[in-house]
Amino acid sequence: MNTEIFGVVAMYALTILLAVPFGRYIAKVYAGEKTLLDPIFTPLENAFFRLGGIERKAEMNWKQHMVAMLTINFVWFLLGMFILMNQGWLPLNPDGNPGQTADLAFNTSISFVVNCNLQHYSGESGVSYLSQMFLMFLHFVSAGTGMAAAVVIFLALKEKTTDKLGNFYNLMLISCTRILLPAAIIVASILAFNGMPMTFEGKDSMVTMQGDTVGVSTGPVAAFVAIKHLGTNGGGFYGANSAHPLENPNYLTNMVEMMSQMIVPLGMIFALGFFLKRKKMAWMIFGVMTVGFLLLCLPTIVWEIEGNPAIAKMGIDMGSGAMEGKETRIGSAASGFWSIATTVISTGSVNSMHDSAMPLSGMMQMLAMMTNAFYGGCGVGILNFLIFIILAVFISGLMVGRTPEFMGKKIEGREMKIAMIVALLHPLLILAGTALAAAFPEITSANLNNPGFHGFSEMLYEYTSSAANNGSGFEGLGDNNLWWNITTGFVLILSRFIPIIGPVAIAGLLAQKKYIPESAGTLRTDSATFGMMILAVIAIITALSFFPALTLGPIAEYFSL
Amino acid sequence: MKTNIIPAIRLTIVTLVFFSVLYPGLIWGVAQLAPNRGHGEVVVANGKKYYTNVGQTFTEDQFFNNRPSAVDYNAAGSAGSNKGPSNPEYLAMVKARIDTFRVHNSDVDLKDIPVELVTASGSGLDPDISPKAALVQVKRIAAVRKVSEDAIVNLIDSHTEKPLFGMFGPAKVNVLGLNLALEKL
Structure with a gap:
């Protein structure tokens, strides 16, 4: 067990060590400074923009940004619907998988466009290779969309008054080409050399030693898995996601996949510090997020190592921990760690089945998505956190009787209203969705894989995962039907675009305001005290909103064990 | 627009x-x-090709048995059981697996049965078991195959993969590799 804990510590520490220089690189890319990769990418991107008919230097205000973002996302969604529904006859379908139904294609296409990847299908039988390749494209550009939105905020928080905030297409594309692509090539190569398939030849079969014939699904897995993690998408190539031995063959690949899903969100925090020359602010944000992450993560690891008390009562050796839904090569500690990392960040890939995790571990996984503020997905992590900063600035400003200011800009009624709408939308979608599903047991109860409190948790988890744009699931839920495909589809759209538009609007409004230099009277927003204030705001909002629902699910289940 | x-x-x-x-x-x-x-990594033995990383059903007493699978080791449709920890039906199933194990390995103490041998993996394709889970099966296999227990214990030792760099992650044994070596004994 000791080596399992060392493994977890090593992958977390290594990620943070890598994230600081990576953040410096990200800041350089967005600031347009020289980097080593310029000779390759500058001509390449210029060609993209010439063929796309886009003037990359034309700057946009925040509204133009959002219109451009929504338009191109809509194009991706329609194209996704078309490919998924027609994959049966389109080329690159060696396994002969059928086209998706309209409702499933609706859910799948939205889910990948918004960087969530709920996956109400199983990768082996639900999509063709052509669809997998298209989803891989969405892995890149949906992450790029989130990062572009975050950079709008970087630009808006500079010490000047402006409404020109860069070009959306340019920011989106350089996020993909200069940040995600080089990293994806490195990660995919490591994965391919560790036995992950990368082939287009379709399903193979083997005769086992006991004489059964079984099919073995392969495919272009390595390229897919690399960007699935780097882009914090999380949609797996196989049904079992990164628990599948071909999608995560050994402990090294497990570490690499874990580090690659954390590196961009962490890097973006440090990039903010380098970009705005406010490193202390970046460390404050990183500190708050890390405290929150560890509070969720450490107990979960302990519960998973201890194992299921109901099985322990049977008197067997519990040395390996809670092994239902877990893989031997990964072990319970690294599975517990992953389950929180993937829910805190909006990845949603899994290396163990969350449905079979201990009751309170399941609660922590849900809380990670309900707070939706620690680390977060590619770009959107910063956006979500900005909302909590604004709330904390306003509340502490009122408490000490000073004008609420952030980065030298006054926070006024309009910004507060937007922040409140975004902050309250999240619990509204989760709780209203779950309440609705619970109100129609004649439709939804047949979809549950477990009775009692745990069945309720399955529904709560599904809406939480949709609203956090996470994509993991209590996968026992039979979710490929009209109810789940359509309701979660709408939750996905609202919970992606409003939390992007809201923070970008706030940033856009702040950017137009006069810059007030810091003085002795300014409330410092990069101090540890202010960090604790943010943590308190996050804790209060989540605890008040979600505690009642959690008592009906995981907490009740815990006490029944 | x-x-x-x-x-x-x-x-x-x-x-x-x-x-x-x-x-x-x-x-x-x-x-x-x-x-x-x-x-994907494969191993060829007796003219047959096996995927090293894809687990397969081993239920016969002459082989090292591996973990239960929610999909019967169907590598064209991976999945876990997704059973919740408090599900009574599930707990009864685990109990039944323990009983079955004891029927086939009558001299193993209840407290020595490793939990992974009675719980299903996440993918349903777990190719490995822990060294402990291999060692509890030695007596049964030695009796069925009529070879010395020492020879089988040595086999497990030589097939145990240490943690990564000796420091990170669990130790494990690939069940397929172990059973192929067993056939050569």
Whole structure:
């Protein structure tokens, strides 16, 4: 067990060590400074923009940004619907998988466009290779969309008054080409050399030693898995996601996949510090997020190592921990760690089945998505956190009787209203969705894989995962039907675009305001005290909103064990 | 909207070609240099090809048995059981697995049965078991195969894969490798 804990510590520490220089690189890319990769990418991107008919230097205000973002996302969604529904006859379908139904294609296409990847299908039988390749494209550009939105905020928080905030297409594309692509090539190569398939030849079969014939699904897995993690998408190539031995063959690949899903969100925090020359602010944000992450993560690891008390009562050796839904090569500690990392960040890939995790571990996984503020997905992590900063600035400003200011800009009624709408939308979608599903047991109860409190948790988890744009699931839920495909589809759209538009609007409004230099009277927003204030705001909002629902699910289940 | 739609479509086409054709093409090229040219690791024994990393059903007493699987080791449709920890039906199933194990391994103490041998993996394709889970099966296999227990224990030792760099992660034994070696004993 000791080596399992060392493994977890090593992958977390290594990620943070890598994230600081990576953040410096990200800041350089967005600031347009020289980097080593310029000779390759500058001509390449210029060609993209010439063929796309886009003037990359034309700057946009925040509204133009959002219109451009929504338009191109809509194009991706329609194209996704078309490919998924027609994959049966389109080329690159060696396994002969059928086209998706309209409702499933609706859910799948939205889910990948918004960087969530709920996956109400199983990768082996639900999509063709052509669809997998298209989803891989969405892995890149949906992450790029989130990062572009975050950079709008970087630009808006500079010490000047402006409404020109860069070009959306340019920011989106350089996020993909200069940040995600080089990293994806490195990660995919490591994965391919560790036995992950990368082939287009379709399903193979083997005769086992006991004489059964079984099919073995392969495919272009390595390229897919690399960007699935780097882009914090999380949609797996196989049904079992990164628990599948071909999608995560050994402990090294497990570490690499874990580090690659954390590196961009962490890097973006440090990039903010380098970009705005406010490193202390970046460390404050990183500190708050890390405290929150560890509070969720450490107990979960302990519960998973201890194992299921109901099985322990049977008197067997519990040395390996809670092994239902877990893989031997990964072990319970690294599975517990992953389950929180993937829910805190909006990845949603899994290396163990969350449905079979201990009751309170399941609660922590849900809380990670309900707070939706620690680390977060590619770009959107910063956006979500900005909302909590604004709330904390306003509340502490009122408490000490000073004008609420952030980065030298006054926070006024309009910004507060937007922040409140975004902050309250999240619990509204989760709780209203779950309440609705619970109100129609004649439709939804047949979809549950477990009775009692745990069945309720399955529904709560599904809406939480949709609203956090996470994509993991209590996968026992039979979710490929009209109810789940359509309701979660709408939750996905609202919970992606409003939390992007809201923070970008706030940033856009702040950017137009006069810059007030810091003085002795300014409330410092990069101090540890202010960090604790943010943590308190996050804790209060989540605890008040979600505690009642959690008592009906995981907490009740815990006490029944 | 109007000024954006045409550039959006054109940029989508260009980036689509780049990220879903050229990028995977490049990785495919890299994979040609990898072990088994990107087809997944395989081992060939007695003219039959097996995927090293894909678990297969081993339920016969003469083989090292592996973990239960929610999909009967169907490598064309991976999945876990997704049973919740308090599900009474599930707990009864675990109990039944323990009883079955004790019928086949009558001299193993209840407290020595490792939990992974009675719980299903996440993928349903777990190729490994812990060294402990292999060692509890030694007596049964020695009796069925009529070989010395020491020989089998040595086999487990030589097939145990240490944690990564000796420091990170659990130790494990690949069940397929172990059973192939058992056949040669």
